[in-house]
Amino acid sequence: MIGVFDSGLGGLTVVRELLAKIPQYKIIYFGDTARTPYGTKSAETVTKYALENTRFLLEKGAQVIVVACHTVSSTAMPVLKETFRKIPFFEVVTPSFKKALQLTRKKIIGLIGTRTTVESGIYQRLFHEADPEVKVVVNPAPLLVPLIEEGWLNKPETRRIVRKYLMPLKIKGIDTLILGCTHYPLIKKVIGEKAGKRVKLIDPSEEVAIEVAEFIEKSFPLKESLKVNGEPEIWVSDLTSNFEKLAQLFLKRRLRLNKVSL
Amino acid sequence: MIGVFDSGLGGLTVVRELLAKIPQYKIIYFGDTARTPYGTKSAETVTKYALENTRFLLEKGAQVIVVACHTVSSTAMPVLKETFRKIPFFEVVTPSFKKALQLTRKKIIGLIGTRTTVESGIYQRLFHEADPEVKVVVNPAPLLVPLIEEGWLNKPETRRIVRKYLMPLKIKGIDTLILGCTHYPLIKKVIGEKAGKRVKLIDPSEEVAIEVAEFIEKSFPLKESLKVNGEPEIWVSDLTSNFEKLAQLFLKRRLRLNKVSL
Incomplete structure (x- = not known):
């Protein structure tokens, strides 16, 4: 059983990718709404x-934990791994970093994310250790999460704010852009337009799902007879009608949300 | 000692009003950041x-509790009063409602606030009970809080989004507008411009401070010798440099924030 968690519902983009790749494995999701x-x-x-x-x-x-939250992936991994030593952990930063390093030609990589993710400096450290020539250009983009959660995916206000956040990165000549928050894939099209078509976008949800799927199929091979698709089990710490709408938006399908108080 | 709490730092607008009116009374604030x-x-x-x-x-x-959060004032007051029966509670909804009723000529009153505040229906109920002729026109304005917390107080994006939220209220001909969230006084000027100069704005922070000051001076009269201005004591459940900046923005002065885990 694969456990996935996020601060809210954005991490369902990772669940969606996992369902596309390894639908026969049971997924349990927790969103700390x-x-x-x-x-x-x-x-x-x-x-x-x-x-x-x-x-x-x-x-x-859960036997494997997937941290589908960029903020947690940037700040809490050492403590998580130290506390739960026997559990295999996956997070969204490392696969995004690897993919960006592989794609960049000019070695100028852009990153947008929440304030805490950007200020953690984790990407800057990873790139510096891997290749000191790589330049990372960052900009916190804190308004994108509330805009996406409002469902303003393609409104003029959203387009305008995306352009504003990307401007300093474009000026520095990035050729690769890491979408450093699990919400951002929902406005990938707007981000792509405003970044310019020469800039390659890295979607962390896709990258982490590739790693997890590979590990799972190797470590827990299923007998042919067990290959039945199940429904993921979704838990949240708070439930409103807007959270239900959001879940559907991220997962692109309707599922029952279960509530639990932690 | 007056206890004031809010979901975050917006409630410091109430503290500011209280300091202006009754600076000799000790205030303790909790922001659930x-x-x-x-x-x-x-x-x-x-x-x-x-x-x-x-x-x-x-x-x-604390001997008196001031709920400086519109969302809590709209949803939790019966349980709070039932649980702490001996404590005098003040909240921001009732004084705003009273003031609006007093100011409106056309009996068409507008309300913007968070989704939970607007959906609670509390204002609609209060006005209906007081005067069934009053029409309340509501619109949730969930993006204003993140815009204000970003410090985008007068940016074109903020002005544009404010206009968008107020449009349906203007069309209905409101003559009074309740700023249904303690954050909104910070963009009162923009809201005033977009609402039009004939619309009277109700600032809940001012209204609740008037009620609290009156009650406090009557119930706890101070001897002349005790009239010394003290510093308010500010507690938060999480502390970042951005929260420190925000506190200064709302309080218009610098104060040390103390952290506590609830």
């Missing part, structure tokens, strides 16, 4: 929440 | 948080 968002909060608070979310998924039977 | 915002969450979750926040302030010695 009662305390969302994480991206404006401190690394200390985010780490505390990440530990609680992981514990919940393990108690539910 | 670790779980902010409340306005997108369910009434059940908001009530749970409000109970915890009140308990914290009472343990710190």
Whole structure:
């Protein structure tokens, strides 16, 4: 059983990718909608929440944990791995970093994300260690999450704000752009237009799903007879009609949400 | 000692008003920055948080509780009053409602606020009970909080989004507008411009401060010798450099923030 968690519902983009790749494996998702968002909060608070979310998924039977939240992936991984030593963890930063390194020609890579993700400096460190010539140009884009959660996916206001956030990155001549938040794939088209067609976009949800699918199929091979597609089990810490709408938006299908207080 | 709480730092606009009116009384503030915002969450979750926040302030010695959060004021007051029966509570909805009723000529009153505040229907109920002729025109304005928290107080994007939110209210001919969230006073000027100069704005922070000041001076008269201005004590459940900047923005002065985990 694969456990996936996020600060809210954005991580369902990862579930969608996993369902496309390995539909026969059981997925359990937890979205911390009662305390969302994480991206404006401190690394200390985010780490505390990440530990609680992981514990919940393990108690539910998860054998592998996928951190589908860029903010948690940027700040809490050492503590998570140290606390749950036997559990294989996947996160969204490393696969995005690897893919960007592989795609860039000019070695100028852009990153947009929440404030906490950008300020963690994790991408800057990873690229510097791998290739000191790579230049990382960053800009926190905190308004994109609320705009996406409002469903303003292609409104003029959203297009305008995306252009504003990308301007400093374009000026520096990026050729690759990391979408450093699981919400952003929903406005990939607008981001692509505003970034310019020569800029390659990295979607962390796709990248992490490739890694997870490979690991799962190798570590837990299924007998042919067991290959039956199941429904993912979705848990949230708060439930409103707007959260239900959002879940559908991210997952592109309707599913029952179960509520739990952590 | 007066206890004031809010989902985050917006409630400091109430503290500012109280300091202007009754500076000799000690104020303790709690901002739930670790779980902010409340306005997108369910009434059940908001009530749970409000109970915890009140308990914290009472343990710190508060004798009066001011709920400086529109979302809590709209959803959690019956449970709060039932749970802490001996404590005088003040909230931001009732004084705003009274003021609007007093100011309106055409009996068409506008309300913008968070989704949870608007959907609670509390204003609609209050006006209907007081005067069935009053028409309340509402529009949730969920993007204003993140825009204000970004410090985009007068950017073209903010002006444009404010205009968009107010358009349906203007069409219905409102002559009075309730700023149904403690963040909104910070963009009062933009809201005033977009609403039109004939529309009177109701600032809940001012209205609740008038009520609280009156009650406090009557119930706890101070001897002349005790009239010394003190500093308010500010507590938050999460601390980042951006939260520090925000606190200064709302309070218009610099103050140390103390962190506590609830």
